Amino acid sequence: MMSKNIDWSSLGFGYVQTDKRFVSNYKNGAWDDGVLTEDATVNLSECAGVLQYAQTCFEGLKAYTTEKGQIVIFRPDLNASRMADSCKRLEMPVYPEDKWVDAVVKTVEANIDWVPPYGSGATLYIRPYMFGSNPVIGVKPADEYQFRVFCTPVGPYFKGGAKPIVIRVSDYDRAAPHGTGHIKAGLNYAMSLYPIVDAHNQGFAENMYLDAATRTKVEETGGANFIFVTKDGTLVTPKSDSILPSITRRSLMVVAEKYLGMKVEHREVYFDEVKDFAECGLCGTAAVISPVGKINDHGKEICFPSGMEEMGPYTKKLYDALTGIQMGRIEAPEGWIKVIK
DSSP states (O other): OOOOSOOGGGOOSSOOOOSOEEEEEEETTEEOOOEEESOOOOOOOTTBHHHHHOOEEEOOEEEEEOTTSOEEEEOHHHHHHHHHHHHHHTTOOOOOHHHHHHHHHHHHHHTGGGSOOTTSSOEEEEEEEEEEOSBOOSSSOOSOEEEEEEEEEEOOSSTTSOOOEEEEEOSSOSOOTTSSTTSOBHHHHHHHHHHHHHHHHTTOSEEEOBOTTTSOBBOBOSSOEEEEEOTTSOEEEEOOTTSOOOHHHHHHHHIIIIISOOOEEEEOOBGGGGGGOSEEEEEETTTEEEEEEEEEETTEEEEOTTOSSSOOHHHHHHHHHHHHHHTTSSOOOTTSEEEOO
16 A cells, blocks of 8 residues: 555545545446446536435545554444435435445545555545436426445544534524434535634534424534543433534443443533533534533533533543544444445
8 A cells, every 4th residue: 555645634624535435326227236437526417406496415424544554444334224215205216235334445445545644634535425416497306316425534623633512502493393303304504604614703612403393402503523521420411303413422332331330321401501511512523522602692602621622531532432443442332434445
């Protein structure tokens, strides 16, 4: 393996075009075999279903170089399963889950020189996605689809370490009851753009969305699940049918219980009890855990005892354990690591 001549330490979290990507088309009721191509462009009709009615979904996962020099992917089977759920909800054909994982593996193998070295702080971000590709003018599902996988090397989500952030309670709703909050649909992220830009303009890093029905329960942010830690060291994660089932969150729950001996509760979390937690964080693929130091509730601040200087002690243990598993420093549970090379 010959790594690309890149200053890995200077990479931000952005797009860098790599050598190849995987493309498969669905037509006449069936998927073709798919190909790897150097062509990074997508050619579509002006009336394509994705452009008219936002019929698209996506996933995000990473390839890592471990301490022993292996290149691995973290739990891709869960990403494949979640994308299948997204497709079903959006009336899109499911790309078979075994072939989905194989397409991801092929894409990483075809771009193996773009996988950053161990210790660089960088990783190879992988973006599988699907969209309606044929012309659709009436409101209905497309008849043809394209499934693609590309990858891009990215630096750490936080330059200089994960400092606690300040977020706000949003006046906007992220997802309706019985809506699409539980799937990774592009439309969910489109509607979150205005609230996040507004939050940034007001000096906040993210939005805390409450449930749309009662506005009394914590849901998630625009792109991450919440985790909380009680004063006695219990990990608490919000439960709702309109929360995206984060793979990082589900993994942290296992790590907390099986590796750290913590009690774990996955349940409804009422906003009124947030002030009583000792630690708070946002979890997702990009940053693993982003610690939260303060929540601004319309001018009233909730300040966590863990403070604004560094991760709380339990959050740090969770972060170290999960990244240790991903990077090969700690033995992973069976089936969590897909070895590429």
